[in-house]
Amino acid sequence: MIRPSLRTFFAGALLLAGILTALRSERAVAQDAGAMQINWEVRNRFRLFREERDFLLHVENARNRSILAAEQSLELQSEGRGWARNMVNRLCIDLQGRVNQPCTRDNVKENYLTPIDHPVTVRLTGAVPVGATCAWSFDDGDGPQTSTFDCAEPVNLRVRYGRQTVASVDVSSGSDPTQRVQTEIQVRDIFVAGLGDSIASGEGNPDRPLALSDEGFCFRSYLGTAGAQYYRPSRAGYKGGRACEAPDTLANWQRYGALWFNSPCHRSLYSYQARTALALAVRYTHIAVTFLPLACTGASIGDGLLGSQRARECAPSKNGNCQTSVNAQVAELREALTAAKKRQPDRTLDLVLLSIGANDVYFSGLVADVIVDTATERALFRRSGVMASVDDSRDALARELPQNFVKLREALKPLVGGDLSHVVYVSYANPALADGGVPCRGGRAGFDIHPSFNADPQRLARVSTFVDTEFLPQLKGLATCTRGALCRDPEADRMTFVDAHQAAFADHGFCAHAGNDPEFDRTCFAENGQSFNPDIVSAASQPMLCGRGASEYRAYLPRARWIRDANDSYFAAMTYPQGLPAASQPTDIHDATWGVLSAVYGGAVHPSAEGHAAMADAALPAASSVLGLDAVPPPVTRGLLPQLLPSARQ
Numbered sequence: 297m298i299r300p301s302l303r304t305f306f307a308g309a310l311l312l313a314g315i316l317t318a319l320r321s322e323r324a325v326a327q328d329a330g331a332m333q334i335n336w337e338v339r340n341r342f343r344l345f346r347e348e349r350d351f352l353l354h355v356e357n358a359r360n361r362s363i364l365a366a367e368q369s370l371e372l373q374s375e376g377r378g379w380a381r382n383m384v385n386r387l388c389i390d391l392q393g394r395v396n397q398p399c400t401r402d403n404v405k406e407n408y409l410t411p412i413d414h415p416v417t418v419r420l421t422g423a424v425p426v427g428a429t430c431a432w433s434f435d436d437g438d439g440p441q442t443s444t445f446d447c448a449e450p451v452n453l454r455v456r457y458g459r460q461t462v463a464s465v466d467v468s469s470g471s472d473p474t475q476r477v478q479t480e481i482q483v484r485d486i487f488v489a490g491l492g493d494s495i496a497s498g499e500g501n502p503d504r505p506l507a508l509s510d511e512g513f514c515f516r517s518y519l520g521t522a523g524a525q526y527y528r529p530s531r532a533g534y535k536g537g538r539a540c541e542a543p544d545t546l547a548n549w550q551r552y553g554a555l556w557f558n559s560p561c562h563r564s565l566y567s568y569q570a571r572t573a574l575a576l577a578v579r580y581t582h583i584a585v586t587f588l589p590l591a592c593t594g595a596s597i598g599d600g601l602l603g604s605q606r607a608r609e610c611a612p613s614k615n616g617n618c619q620t621s622v623n624a625q626v627a628e629l630r631e632a633l634t635a636a637k638k639r640q641p642d643r644t645l646d647l648v649l650l651s652i653g654a655n656d657v658y659f660s661g662l663v664a665d666v667i668v669d670t671a672t673e674r675a676l677f678r679r680s681g682v683m684a685s686v687d688d689s690r691d692a693l694a695r696e697l698p699q700n701f702v703k704l705r706e707a708l709k710p711l712v713g714g715d716l717s718h719v720v721y722v723s724y725a726n727p728a729l730a731d732g733g734v735p736c737r738g739g740r741a742g743f744d745i746h747p748s749f750n751a752d753p754q755r756l757a758r759v760s761t762f763v764d765t766e767f768l769p770q771l772k773g774l775a776t777c778t779r780g781a782l783c784r785d786p787e788a789d790r791m792t793f794v795d796a797h798q799a800a801f802a803d804h805g806f807c808a809h810a811g812n813d814p815e816f817d818r819t820c821f822a823e824n825g826q827s828f829n830p831d832i833v834s835a836a837s838q839p840m841l842c843g844r845g846a847s848e849y850r851a852y853l854p855r856a857r858w859i860r861d862a863n864d865s866y867f868a869a870m871t872y873p874q875g876l877p878a879a880s881q882p883t884d885i886h887d888a889t890w891g892v893l894s895a896v897y898g899g900a901v902h903p904s905a906e907g908h909a910a911m912a913d914a915a916l917p918a919a920s921s922v923l924g925l926d927a928v929p930p931p932v933t934r935g936l937l938p939q940l941l942p943s944a945r946q
Contacts, residue, residue, distance in 0.1 A: 332422040334463055334479040337581035339415040339452070342574050343388065343408065343485075344587050346401050350383045351577070358578045363571055363916065367909035368854045376814065376850025377505075378905070380565040384503035384557045389589070392619060393558045395632070404454075409632060410639040413454040414483040414584050418463060420447050425469035434481075436461040455481050458642070485584045486576065486923060487636075487644065490569035491601060491625050492651040495724055496591035498567025498908060500860040500899020502554035505852070505868045507532035510845030512829075512836045514540040515891030517747060518672045526747055526891075527835035528828065529846035531870065538836070540886045546872065549885045550610075554869045554898070560607035560619045561592035562871075568722060568903075568911035569649040575916050580925050588632060590625040594875060596655040597700035601625045602707060606875040620874075626707045633711060645711050647919055648719040650791070653771050656700055657692040658684035662759050663901050667743050667862065669750035673892065680880050686762045693770055701774045702782050705789055714788060718922055721775040721791040722915050723768060725801035727859040727901050728760040735760040736807035740825025742861030745895040749862055750825070768798070792922055797914035801858060804910075806901060810856035816848045817855065821863055858907030862895040869898025 340348035357366040357373075370379040384391075388399035388408045398405040402415065420430055430447040433440045436459045445451065447467060455461045464478040490496060512527030513534075525540050531552040536544030556562050564570070573587040592600055592608070599605045600622075607619050629645070636643040654660075661684025668674050668683065677683040705716060712718040728736045738753035773779025775793045777786040809823070820842035821827050827842070829835035840846055851868035860868070873882065873893040882890035903911065920926050 330423045332420055332424055332467065332475065332477050334418060334465060334477055335421050336416055336418045336463070336479070336481050338483055338584050339417055340402055341414075341581070341584040342577035342587070343399075343401070343406075343411070343584055344570075344573075344589075345383065346386045346388055346399060348402050350386060353379065354574060355578055358575070362909075363575050363912045364906060364909040367571075367905055371852045371854055371905070374852060376853035378503070378566075378852035380503040380557075381505075381555075383565060384555060387557060389557070391556075391558060393560065393563070393590075393622075395588070407639065409487075409586060409588070409636040410643055411457050411485055411584070411586070413456050414485065416453055416455050416481060416483070418451045418453070418481070420465055420467070420477065424448070424467070425472065428467050428469040431466040431468070433464045434461055435464075455483060457483060457485060458640075482582075483584055484582065485586055486646045488573045488576070488585060488587045488647045488649065488919075489629050489632075489645060490567070490573070490587065490589045490591050490649045491629070492569075492591040492649075493595040493600065493653075493655050494562065494591075494593035494899070494902060495654065496567060496569055496649070496651040496722075497558075497561050497589075497593050498564025498570065498591075499562045499593045500865060500868070500902035501564045501566035501851070501905050501908065502562075502869050502898070503557050503565050504555035506554040506870050507552070508846040508849060508867060509534065510838075510847050511538065512839040513538050514836070514886055515894075516540055516886050516888045517891065518676065518888045525832055526828075526830070527832065527839045528745060528866065528894075529839050532847060537886075543884045543886060546885055550872065554871070556609075558589070559609045560622050562608045562899075563589050563591065566905040566908050567591070568651075568908040568915060571909055571912035572649060572915045572919055575912060576919060576923075576925070579916075579920075583925070588629070590628050591651075592622050592625065594655060595625065595652065597652055597697075597704050598656075600655070601652060601704060606877075608875045609871055610874045626704075626711075629711060644713065646718065646923060648708065648712060649915065649919070650719055650721050651724065652704070653697055653701075653767075653774070654724060656697045657689040657767065659689070662686065662689055662762075663896070666738075666755045666759055667749045667751050667896075667900075668892075669752060670748040673748040682880075686758055689762065690766065693767060697770070698774060698782055705783070709788070716789050716791050719791045720915060720918050720922060721771075721793050722911060723771055723775075723793065723795040723798065724763075725798050725903070725907070725911070726760060726763050726768070727801075727805055727903075728756055728763075728807070729802045729805040730808040730856075731803065733802040736805050741823045742806055742821065742857075742863050743895075744822070744825040744827050745863045745866045746892055748892065749895070768795070792918050794915050794918045797911045800910050801907065804856060804858035804907065806857050806859040806861045808856040808858075813855050814850060814853045816844065816850070820844055820849075827863070852905055854906060855904065858904050858910060860899045860902050860904055862900040864904070865898045865900035865902075866895045870894050871898035873897045 340351045342351050345351045357369045388396050395408050399408045424447050428447040431444045432451055433442050436456045461481040463481050467475045509530040509532045511530050513530035514525055514527055517524050530538055533552045536548045573585050577585040603624050604621050607622050633645055664677055664683040735757050738751040738756045740750050743749040743751055774781045775791040777783035777790045783789040820840055829839050829841050849867045
């Protein structure tokens with residue numbers, strides 16, 4: 297017989313002890329998991345929304361989904377009409393960009409920038425006895441508020457901001473001893489600002505897209521030939537002059553346009569900035585998010601962030617006034633923060649979401665250079681300064697953008713307490729890639745909305761290469777103080793940089809197609825670039841060659857392309873270009889300049905709502921990390937206190 301060694305005996309004993317300890321630990325965890333505890337969450341915690349139903353729609357669609365998957369779900373629910381179309385009129389910021397002070401949210405007046413309390417729902421969860429009665433107490437230091445309910449009922453209350461509220465509950469069930477559970481409630485209100493250009497504002501995605509007419513509308517052309525006029529779908533509801541020989545007022549035409557939650561800047565709830573701020577509120581139940589959107593289409597660092605800029609569009613107003621310019625974003629943010637600190641001295645700006653730089657290197661001019669093909673239009677665009685070459689952009693990238701970034705850093709640092717890591721810079725994606733990163737081959741497909749458009753393959757390849765190999769790397773260097781960027785203190789001057797979405801966009805450029813694209817797109821937007829009726833007589837009543845009505849187009853349905861092409865821009869927004877200098881303004885609503893710009897001014901070569909959702913998916917982890925939301929463990933209840941004696945319950 298073999299006798300076990302002493303070492304083997306001790307090893308076995310230790311193993312057995314470990315197993316017993318693990319079993320006891322598992323039983324303790326299981327018992328603790330079933331123990332009663334107080335759970336709480338902030339209600340309607342994305343404070344831009346005035347009504348909780350709008351927030352709950354996003355909560356429901358976000359369950360176990362990415363922001364992109366949630367967007368696609370919402371698109372299908374709305375049948376492509378878009379979830380924001382009704383919410384846009386239920387915000388704490390009006391359509392001119394003014395914060396409503398106070399803002400009535402769920403029938404309670406709140407100061408938007410400096411809340412004094414937050415609505416909270418409290419529940420008792422775990423092994424709650426059936427039919428038990430809960431005697432609740434909530435004490436924020438000014439004395440307890442008490443109430444008694446069936447334990448199955450949630451408790452709704454408002455808790456003071458900046459104070460800890462001690463919540464306790466005595467649970468009574470028949471003859472069983474009363475049990476007490478206790479926890480602390482303290483809401484963290486996170487102040488998030490959105491700054492930047494058209495990519496930051498959400499250009500290309502009006503909150504309420506244009507409704508199209510199935511009939512045609514006449515545009516003049518620069519060409520003095522038989523093709524001097526052409527017809528494209530009109531705006532639904534417009535009864536004015538649709539023929540070029542029957543002009544009408546701009547005011548009449550504007551009544552039937554797309555709606556943005558801020559028309560002067562084309563700000564949209566679909567922007568990655570709004571979606572990131574909203575996703576923070578959806579994911580983290582113990583916070584509230586106060587989002588201040590300031591990004592503006594057309595902004596550069598000099599004209600937009602640090603200085604004023606022209607308004608993108610003038611929405612019709614009751615008094616007829618038109619906002620022709622937009623204040624500098626940094627100045628607006630500084631003013632808002634100063635006003636907030638007067639009311640709450642410890643109020644801080646927690647996070648800035650930023651995308652800027654494309655207009656500093658004339659990116660819209662590069663787009664014009666790629667898609668405007670006819671000699672007449674190219675000559676006119678060059679003369680008016682709305683067309684740029686890769687050499688122009690390369691020169692600005694080397695000479696102007698680095699200096700502008702230095703000025704921007706110095707302006708932002710005081711607003712974020714000197715730590716620019718709280719500025720989350722979200723980079724651009726290359727809009728001209730598909731099939732895993734292959735540049736789009738060009739052509740008229742997606743750009744045949746205007747007779748002079750054609751995405752020239754050589755110019756397109758040149759721009760795509762410039763974006764990938766020069767522009768995007770240089771932007772990363774500027775934001776992160778690398779590649780020789782001018783940073784006084786690299787540690788403090790380094791922004792948090794996000795570009796994880798770029799790989800996903802490599803399959804979803806403007807030329808991407810899939811068999812499950814919307815049926816209207818597959819049927820009516822021809823890949824040979826012949827989507828529209830060229831006959832000037834029949835096109836007046838039926839502008840689509842596919843024989844279907846343009847009103848069937850849906851801006852918000854899932855598509856392979858996450859980049860709006862020119863056809864999308866016209867069909868979703870068809871924006872009249874009021875932000876141009878007076879010399880470049882169209883003379884009337886049939887003008888040839890308006891015909892060209894109607895197809896690009898509302899968001900061509902910008903991300904769709906799906907593209908913005910993908911960008912938000914990339915930005916969310918960075919924002920959460922900067923805010924330390926995942927590093928802080930959820931509040932744990934103090935557990936059961938000793939059972940109360942029967943006499944103590946009397």
